[in-house]
Amino acid sequence: MPAEIAELATGVHTFASARVHAWHRLGTVLDDTMTAEQALSASHLANWDVRKINLTAHENETTIAVPNRWATVYTNPITSATEYLGVVGSSYTPIQNEAHASLLNAIVDESGAHFETAGALRGGKQTFMTMRLPGSMKIGGEDAIDQYLIASNAHDGTASFQFIVSPVRVVCANTLAAALGKAKSSFKIRHVKGATGAIQEAREALGLTFDYLDAFQVEADRMIAKSLTDVTFGKMIESLFIDPQAKSKRAENVGREHVDGVKRLWDENGDTMQGVKNTRWGGYQAVTEYVDHFMNVRGDGDRDALRAQRAVTSKPVETLKHSAFALMTKGA
Numbered sequence: 001m002p003a004e005i006a007e008l009a010t011g012v013h014t015f016a017s018a019r020v021h022a023w024h025r026l027g028t029v030l031d032d033t034m035t036a037e038q039a040l041s042a043s044h045l046a047n048w049d050v051r052k053i054n055l056t057a058h059e060n061e062t063t064i065a066v067p068n069r070w071a072t073v074y075t076n077p078i079t080s081a082t083e084y085l086g087v088v089g090s091s092y093t094p095i096q097n098e099a100h101a102s103l104l105n106a107i108v109d110e111s112g113a114h115f116e117t118a119g120a121l122r123g124g125k126q127t128f129m130t131m132r133l134p135g136s137m138k139i140g141g142e143d144a145i146d147q148y149l150i151a152s153n154a155h156d157g158t159a160s161f162q163f164i165v166s167p168v169r170v171v172c173a174n175t176l177a178a179a180l181g182k183a184k185s186s187f188k189i190r191h192v193k194g195a196t197g198a199i200q201e202a203r204e205a206l207g208l209t210f211d212y213l214d215a216f217q218v219e220a221d222r223m224i225a226k227s228l229t230d231v232t233f234g235k236m237i238e239s240l241f242i243d244p245q246a247k248s249k250r251a252e253n254v255g256r257e258h259v260d261g262v263k264r265l266w267d268e269n270g271d272t273m274q275g276v277k278n279t280r281w282g283g284y285q286a287v288t289e290y291v292d293h294f295m296n297v298r299g300d301g302d303r304d305a306l307r308a309q310r311a312v313t314s315k316p317v318e319t320l321k322h323s324a325f326a327l328m329t330k331g332a
Contacts, residue, residue: 086156
């Protein structure tokens with residue numbers, strides 16, 4: 001297979017590119033930069049459901065369970081067939097392609113903005129996604145001009161999930177190798193439980209910072225200097241959480257529960273509001289503290305861990321925080 005791009009079915013290749021076609025002429029080319037969802041869909045990386053299954057050995061009529069070893073497999077999104085990827089140990093935890101994209105978004109902190117390429121190599125054993133670093137970001141204090149943040153994952157257990165910063169735009173196995181060779185910085189995450197909680201650690205290891213932090217500090221200082229009454233704060237958070245066009249009583253009640261939860265933090269002087277009570281900054285902190293640590297979260301598992309993951313991967317949560325920031329800075 002040219003460039004080792006994976007082929008899911010005859011003529012269907014796991015590769016997508018924004019604007020510039022790869023030399024191998026495989027996959028899908030979009031007219032502009034891709035969102036995470038577009039990158040996953042166009043490259044056929046969505047809905048793989050990478051998982052571990054029991055590994056057995058067969059000799060004649062005898063089946064022997066292989067201890068402490070599992071096979072990784074995935075569901076081919078084109079044929080729906082279960083296909084083999086590799087052999088892994090007990091500590092290996094699959095990182096799905098969707099989480100792969102979400103982690104890139106979270107590190108760059110501009111959800112769905114700069115995806116350039118995405119694809120799979122060697123029969124799906126290795127995947128990659130590339131983002132052009134935005135102008136608001138710096139690498140080691142220098143402007144991120146024509147630099148890419150590349151995430152590479154091995155579903156067969158042969159390598160860690162890793163991020164690298166490189167001037168090379170990845171389109172195939174050869175350019176991935178070149179990007180690794182020219183990497184300015186790198187960060188690896190082992191395939192173990194809790195691997196998705198390393199966002200800030202990855203930023204620090206990669207030397208990534210944001211120009212907009214100075215502007216954020218200016219706005220924060222203005223909010224701290226602006227007082228906020230209980231009545232005004234109540235009206236603000238009602239506008240955030242209660243939709244006047246809500247089509248059901250349940251939706252209205254859920255919104256009211258959120259308002260009451262934020263008000264409790266505001267009234268009780270929550271952990272994030274020490275010294276900034278009755279300011280617009282305190283109001284913003286009350287909203288973010290509630291959303292990150294108290295708002296109900298769906299799913300099975302540790303509630304705090306689920307909330308921590310939601311805080312960095314959920315688009316609705318991100319939008320809510322941005323709306324709260326804009327509301328509190330208005331007129332400040």
